[in-house]
Amino acid sequence: xxxxxxxxxxxxxxxxxxxxxxxxxxxxxxxxxxxxxxxxxxxxxxxxxxxxxxxxxxxxxxxxxxxxxxxxxxxxxxxxxxxxxxxxxxxxxxxxxxxxxxxxxxxxxxxxxxxxxxxxxxxxxxxxxxxxxxxxxxxxxxxxxxxxxxxxxxxxxxxxxxxxxxxxx
Amino acid sequence: xxxxxxxxxxxxxxxxxxxxxxxxxxxxxxxxxxxxxxxxxxxxxxxxxxxxxxxxxxxxxxxxxxxxxxxxxxxxxxxxxxxxxxxxxxxxxxxxxxxxxxxxxxxxxxxxxxxxxxxxxxxxxxxxxxxxxxxxxxxxxxxxxxxxxxxxxxxxxxxxxxxxxxxxx
Numbered sequence: 001x002x003x004x005x006x007x008x009x010x011x012x013x014x015x016x017x018x019x020x021x022x023x024x025x026x027x028x029x030x031x032x033x034x035x036x037x038x039x040x041x042x043x044x045x046x047x048x049x050x051x052x053x054x055x056x057x058x059x060x061x062x063x064x065x066x067x068x069x070x071x072x073x074x075x076x077x078x079x080x081x082x083x084x085x086x087x088x089x090x091x092x093x094x095x096x097x098x099x100x101x102x103x104x105x106x107x108x109x110x111x112x113x114x115x116x117x118x119x120x121x122x123x124x125x126x127x128x129x130x131x132x133x134x135x136x137x138x139x140x141x142x143x144x145x146x147x148x149x150x151x152x153x154x155x156x157x158x159x160x161x162x163x164x165x166x167x168x169x
Numbered sequence: 170x171x172x173x174x175x176x177x178x179x180x181x182x183x184x185x186x187x188x189x190x191x192x193x194x195x196x197x198x199x200x201x202x203x204x205x206x207x208x209x210x211x212x213x214x215x216x217x218x219x220x221x222x223x224x225x226x227x228x229x230x231x232x233x234x235x236x237x238x239x240x241x242x243x244x245x246x247x248x249x250x251x252x253x254x255x256x257x258x259x260x261x262x263x264x265x266x267x268x269x270x271x272x273x274x275x276x277x278x279x280x281x282x283x284x285x286x287x288x289x290x291x292x293x294x295x296x297x298x299x300x301x302x303x304x305x306x307x308x309x310x311x312x313x314x315x316x317x318x319x320x321x322x323x324x325x326x327x328x329x330x331x332x333x334x335x336x337x338x
Contacts (some may be wrong), residue, residue: 041263043259043260043263043269044261044263046259046260046263047260047263047264050260076245079245079249080248080251080252082249082252082255083249083250083251083252083253083255084252084253084256084259085256086252086253086256087215087252087253087254087255087256087257087260088256090211090212090215091212091215091216091219091256091257093212094210094212094215094216095216100210113189118234156226168284
């Protein structure tokens with residue numbers, strides 16, 4: 001099973017593609033960050049996020065798009081902008097016809113570190129350990145994207161909330 | 170000049186297409202509501218909003234997409250979902266290569282009623298008066314979408330915030 005994990009952010013969106021083989025061995029295929037030009041308009045930044053996500057879905061053809069579901073602890077403006085980014089990410093998944101799974105931040109931290117209130121460096125450390133990498137993926141947004149993909153695989157594909165995408169129009 | 174006005178909502182997204190002729194006379198071309206099936210997944214609802222908006226942009230080829238910029242007075246969860254809807258709406262505009270203008274709610278109310286704190290029925294009433302309609306467009310979400318388009322035209326195309334969309338990829 002191949003999973004594309006995404007950690008949407010108002011400035012940077014981290015992603016990671018992780019595959020589990022038949023014996024459950026985990027392998028990192030690709031990870032990185034989508035970071036639209038900060039000076040461009042919101043609409044242009046959304047267009048880039050959507051285009052890059054669509055390209056990742058095309059290239060890797062994952063079975064599942066796993067997305068962090070973050071909605072608290074931020075101010076209203078940041079939450080709204082984050083919502084815009086998540087909107088075009090979920091849209092890309094629906095258009096690609098993949099299964100979409102959403103995980104709250106605490107579930108992701110708990111799945112990869114055993115502790116729902118883990119700090120960022122610990123998430124990176126455990127991502128590296130679980131994937132037998134010499135060091136955590138960088139920047140930390142990329143590691144966070146990988147953590148979302150790992151969460152889906154470590155929980156045996158039982159997401160907190162699964163969205164079955166409508167088939168592409 | 171032809172303007173597609175959109176009032177994004179977490180449940181229903183109102184829209185209106187208004188044209189101003191060379192003498193400034195205003196004419197309502199179409200209005201309505203995009204109301205995705207409430208029981209479908211968020212991703213599916215976003216896909217429908219995006220597809221319907223894209224179809225409206227194709228059909229009417231407006232010069233401007235005017236969108237209500239609402240980000241306050243709601244709880245975090247509602248704000249996040251509203252952000253998702255706005256995200257795919259702005260994306261559709263960017264993909265169509267139109268100019269995108271955003272107006273805060275108070276600016277819209279002030280433009281069509283003269284009062285930034287006007288109530289919904291007054292907005293509908295003034296929309297009908299300005300467009301010489303026998304009664305306000307229904308449902309009220311549709312009237313709100315028309316009000317956004319009217320705002321852009323009544324202000325002479327000077328939006329509170331203009332986004333110049335990147336040309337389609």
